[in-house]
Structures are given as C-alpha cells and as structure tokens.
Amino acid sequence: PARTERRPIRDLPDELISQIAAGEVVERPASVVRELVDNALDAGATQITVRLMAGGVRLIAVEDDGCGIPQDELPVALRRHATSKIRDLHDLETVCTMGFRGEALAAIASVSETALLSRTAGQASAFLLDARSGELRPAARAQGTTVEVKELFFSTPARRKFLKTDATELAHCVEAVRRHALARPDVGFAVWHEGKLVEQWRACPSGPELSADDALARRLADVLGEDFVAQSVPVLRRVGPVTITGRAGVPDAARSRPDHQYCYVNGRFVRDKVLTHAARSAYEDVLHGQRQPVYALYVEIDPARVDVNVHPTKIEVRFRDSREVHQAVRHAVEDALAAPRAALATAAAT
Numbered sequence: 001p002a003r004t005e006r007r008p009i010r011d012l013p014d015e016l017i018s019q020i021a022a023g024e025v026v027e028r029p030a031s032v033v034r035e036l037v038d039n040a041l042d043a044g045a046t047q048i049t050v051r052l053m054a055g056g057v058r059l060i061a062v063e064d065d066g067c068g069i070p071q072d073e074l075p076v077a078l079r080r081h082a083t084s085k086i087r088d089l090h091d092l093e094t095v096c097t098m099g100f101r102g103e104a105l106a107a108i109a110s111v112s113e114t115a116l117l118s119r120t121a122g123q124a125s126a127f128l129l130d131a132r133s134g135e136l137r138p139a140a141r142a143q144g145t146t147v148e149v150k151e152l153f154f155s156t157p158a159r160r161k162f163l164k165t166d167a168t169e170l171a172h173c174v175e176a177v178r179r180h181a182l183a184r185p186d187v188g189f190a191v192w193h194e195g196k197l198v199e200q201w202r203a204c205p206s207g208p209e210l211s212a213d214d215a216l217a218r219r220l221a222d223v224l225g226e227d228f229v230a231q232s233v234p235v236l237r238r239v240g241p242v243t244i245t246g247r248a249g250v251p252d253a254a255r256s257r258p259d260h261q262y263c264y265v266n267g268r269f270v271r272d273k274v275l276t277h278a279a280r281s282a283y284e285d286v287l288h289g290q291r292q293p294v295y296a297l298y299v300e301i302d303p304a305r306v307d308v309n310v311h312p313t314k315i316e317v318r319f320r321d322s323r324e325v326h327q328a329v330r331h332a333v334e335d336a337l338a339a340p341r342a343a344l345a346t347a348a349a350t
C-alpha cells in the first residue's frame, strides 16, 4: 500500500540483517550443505560426513577432521562478516579458500537452530556452542568440527513453504556433496539420511602410487559411474596463465539432459556461460541436435584473473579475460576429442 507519511531511517537489527543475508545464501537445505562442506574443506579436512534428517529440513550435521575452531573463537565464527580467511583487499583479490565473506554461519544460524562442536589440536577437550542461547560448555569430540543445523527456516515460515518434498531436498543435498567430491578426490565423503548411508566416496589421495589423473578418474568413476570414465578422454592443456584438466565424454556418451556437466574454477564448482559455451562449441562438429555432452573440467587460473566475489553463493565468477579462458577450454576439449581418433587412425594404418 502507498504510504504518504515518511518514516525515519533506522539501522536494522542484527538478527534481521542476517535473515536478509540468509535469503541470498540459504535457499534450501542443499545451500547449507554446500556452505558447511566448503568450511570443512577450508579447514583441511580429509574426511567429511554429512548427516541429514527429513531431506535436511529437520537436521543437517556436517562433521570434519579439520583444524577445528578454538574455544574463544566459537562465538566469533557465528558473527556476521567475521572470517579467518582474508584480512585485507589484497587477500580478497588473491583468495584461494572456498569461503571469505564470513557470512554463512551467521546467516544459517539466523534461520535455524545451530550448534558448533569443535576441538583444535592443542585443546584437552572439545567445546559446544549453542547459537541461540550462547551457552558454551565442554563436550567430547576428536579434533575437528561438527556443525549441527536443526529446523531450517523454522523462524521464517515463508521460506519453509517453498521447500519441496524430503526426497527432492535430499537429492539436492547429495548433488551439493557430489560437486565437492568431484573436485577433491583426496577427501573422503559420506552422506547419511535418516540413519542410512546414502553415498560414500572413499578418499583416494594421489602420490607415488597413484597419479593425480588416476585419482580423479577413480573418483569420477565412483561418483558418476564407470561408464563416465570408460566413455571419456583426459583433457590437459596449458595456455599462458590458464590450465585445463579433467575428462570430456566422447560424443556417444552424450545425454538428453545437461546433468553430467561439471565445471570448476580453482577447485570451486561454478555455473558459467563462458565455460559451458566453450565446452559446447568443442562438440560443434561431432554432436548434433539437443544432445548434451558430458564432462568434468577443471580450470586453474591465477586467482587475480578471476573475480569470485560476484554473488553471495560464489557459484558465478567473472574472468578478467573471458576470451582467453573460452579459447583455452574450447581447444582443450577439441584436442582431447581429436586424440583418440588420431590414435585409432594410426593403429588402423599399421
């Protein structure tokens, strides 16, 4: 309704500011899962376990074996714009961690019942912080962190109404973990729902025994299926400051839906028109109609040449020189697709 009488300008209460921010960062349980797994990876975890109830609406608990949060910093972790990951503009412009905005925990805590349980290497016991009451007490846990998020959107029923069935929300949560798992074969992941193990991907760290390519291939096979690996070719191309690795499916592996197209920039899953267009154009001559290629492509680029601070969820990025990246990706995939045919042709000729 139109209002003629002007009201005075006021600062919003902290809680409401966080709830507004939560509107951008936390759309559904899967958004919480993504943020918490990001945090676990930033903490150097090697094993991450996600436990869900009712598609994540009743409970999302993410456990890691990372560095932990010291007792006196637990309340700080929940504050808005509080982060251990950047200190100044230079850090922001060269950021290598998944997080840096210091928003996620505050936003999540403002729309749920959140508790942090954490222990660092130096501590004799773990500590548990209840976000709502602020109560902090000793508790039992090995080194690492568990973040427990209960009753998501209980305080914002408008949001809660937009949630789909538990099965749909669960599928989104699993997809969120899958995206992380494809970027980090060196980390083990497990997802539980209602006390049942839904997915488990064991850590396969590369080293003298296992090359990074083989570790990735193993993880891709675990997560996307043996067929994905059997019907794809390795991608490797270095052009100036851009390196592209991963695997591209052969044309026969194409699907009717674009559901096996994974793009990463410096380890972060992204949805980016430049990358999807570049990949698609590499298939121009070999794929017709609406068939969707499958691929998992990893772009490594000097962090100063890409801006990840475009959107609160960081799923979008902006490249300083998007033509450079487009060409690198296109050529990387084209070369990869041409290679096996060249090899076959040679084999046939001899």
Ligand code: ADP
Residues within 6 Å of the ligand: 035, 039, 040, 043, 064, 066, 067, 068, 069, 077, 078, 082, 083, 084, 085, 098, 099, 100, 101, 102, 103, 104, 105, 106, 144, 145
């Ligand atoms: P950001 O990740 O952008 O820094 P968050 O709100 O997600 O912001 O987290 C705030 C801070 O809490 C982080 O900077 C980090 O220091 C700490 N933290 C959060 N989760 C974990 C975790 N699983 N292990 C260790 N530290 C964590």
Ligand code: MG
Residues within 6 Å of the ligand: 035, 038, 039, 098, 099, 100, 102, 104, 105
């Ligand atoms: Mg974070």
